[in-house]
Amino acid sequence: MLTGIHFLLTYTCNFACDHCFLHCSPEARGTFTLDQVKTTLKEAKKTGTVSSVFFEGGEPLLYFPLLVESIRLAKKAGFSTGMVTNAYPAHCQADAALWLKPLKDAGLDFLSISNDSFHYGDNTENPAATALMAARQLELNTSSICIEQPIVEQPELETPPEDAAEDETGKGAPVVGGGARFRGRAAEKLVGGLPRRPLACLKSCPDEDLAAPSRVHVDAYGHVHLCQGISMGNMWETPLSKLIAEYRPDTHPVAGPLLKGGPAALAAALDFSPAKEDSGGYVDECHLCYAVRKAALNLLPGILVPPQVYGIANP
Numbered sequence: 134m135l136t137g138i139h140f141l142l143t144y145t146c147n148f149a150c151d152h153c154f155l156h157c158s159p160e161a162r163g164t165f166t167l168d169q170v171k172t173t174l175k176e177a178k179k180t181g182t183v184s185s186v187f188f189e190g191g192e193p194l195l196y197f198p199l200l201v202e203s204i205r206l207a208k209k210a211g212f213s214t215g216m217v218t219n220a221y222p223a224h225c226q227a228d229a230a231l232w233l234k235p236l237k238d239a240g241l242d243f244l245s246i247s248n249d250s251f252h253y254g255d256n257t258e259n260p261a262a263t264a265l266m267a268a269r270q271l272e273l274n275t276s277s278i279c280i281e282q283p284i285v286e287q288p289e290l291e292t293p294p295e296d297a298a299e300d301e302t303g304k305g306a307p308v309v310g311g312g313a314r315f316r317g318r319a320a321e322k323l324v325g326g327l328p329r330r331p332l333a334c335l336k337s338c339p340d341e342d343l344a345a346p347s348r349v350h351v352d353a354y355g356h357v358h359l360c361q362g363i364s365m366g367n368m369w370e371t372p373l374s375k376l377i378a379e380y381r382p383d384t385h386p387v388a389g390p391l392l393k394g395g396p397a398a399l400a401a402a403l404d405f406s407p408a409k410e411d412s413g414g415y416v417d418e419c420h421l422c423y424a425v426r427k428a429a430l431n432l433l434p435g436i437l438v439p440p441q442v443y444g445i446a447n448p
C-alpha cells in the first residue's frame with residue numbers, strides 16, 4: 134500500500150557526489166513550483182492511503198521559501214513531514230538554527246542529514262554534524278545518512294566453495310560494503326576495481342517493492358518514480374491518484390520483467406548486450422539494472438525518464 138510521497142523538490146544540488154542516484158549537481162534542472170506542490174498534495178490526499186510526505190532533492194535548502202511553504206501546506210493537509218538535506222548552510226549552531234527553526238515552526242516532523250565522506254571528506258566537524266546538534270537542541274527528530282566509499286569484504290564461510298567467483302548462488306563471493314547502491318552516477322563513478330558477478334546471477338531487485346510500492350518519488354517534470362529513473366507515468370498528464378490506482382506492476386514494461394526475474398530478466402526483455410568493459414559482469418543488481426535501462430532509453434520514452442537521471446542533459 135502506498136503510504137509515502139517523496140518530493141524531489143529540485144534536482145539542483147550544491148554538490149555533485151559520486152554516489153548520487155540522480156546525477157544531481159549545480160547544473161541539474163527541474164524544481165517544483167508552489168502550484169505544482171499544491172496539486173501533488175491534493176492528489177496525494179485523494180489516494181486515501183498516503184500519510185507521509187518527504188522533501189528531498191538535490192538539495193531542498195537551495196529553495197528555502199518554497200521548502201518552508203511546502204512543509205506548512207503538507208502539515209496543514211494532515212501529512213507527517215520529513216526532509217533530507219546535506220545541511221550546507223550550518224556554519225555554526227546559531228546559523229543552523231536560523232533555518233531549522235522556521236522549518237520546525239512550519240511543521241517539520243523529521244530531519245534526515247547526509248553526513249559522509251562524499252559530502253565532507255574526512256572533516257568530522259562539518260555542517261552536517263553542526264546541524265545535527267542544533268536540530269537536537271530544537272528537539273527535532275533527526276537521523277543521519279552515512280554512505281561510505283565501497284569496500285570489498287570477504288564473507289566468512291565454514292566451507293568456502295572451491296571457486297567462489299563462479300558460484301551461481303553468490304555464496305563465498307566477495308561482498309561490496311559501504312552502503313552505496315550502484316545506480317545513477319554511482320554506476321559510472323564507483324564501480325572501478327570492484328568484484329563483479331555474472332549477469333545471469335542477478336535475478337532479483339534488492340531494494341524496491343515494485344509489486345506494491347510503499348512510496349514513490351515525484352519530480353517537477355511530473356514523473357512518478359518507482360525507483361530512480363523508472364516512471365509509473367506522468368502526473369501532469371494523468372492525475373497522481375489515478376496513476377496510483379491504475380498501476381499494474383505485471384504489465385509495466387520495466388517493473389514487470391524485474392518482478393519476474395530481476396535485472397537479468399529485464400536485460401533479456403530489452404535485448405540488452407553488455408558493453409565491452411562490462412563483459413566480466415556487474416557489481417550488483419542495481420548496476421546491471423541501470424546499465425540495461427540506460428541502453429534502452431530510446432525504447433521506452435516516458436518510462437525511463439528524465440534523461441538527466443541517466444547523466445544526459447534534458448532536452
Ligand code: SF4
Pocket residue numbers: 316337338339340341360361363391396418419420422423
Ligand atoms: S534492481 Fe533496479 S529497480 Fe531494483 S533497486 Fe536496483 S536499480 Fe532500482
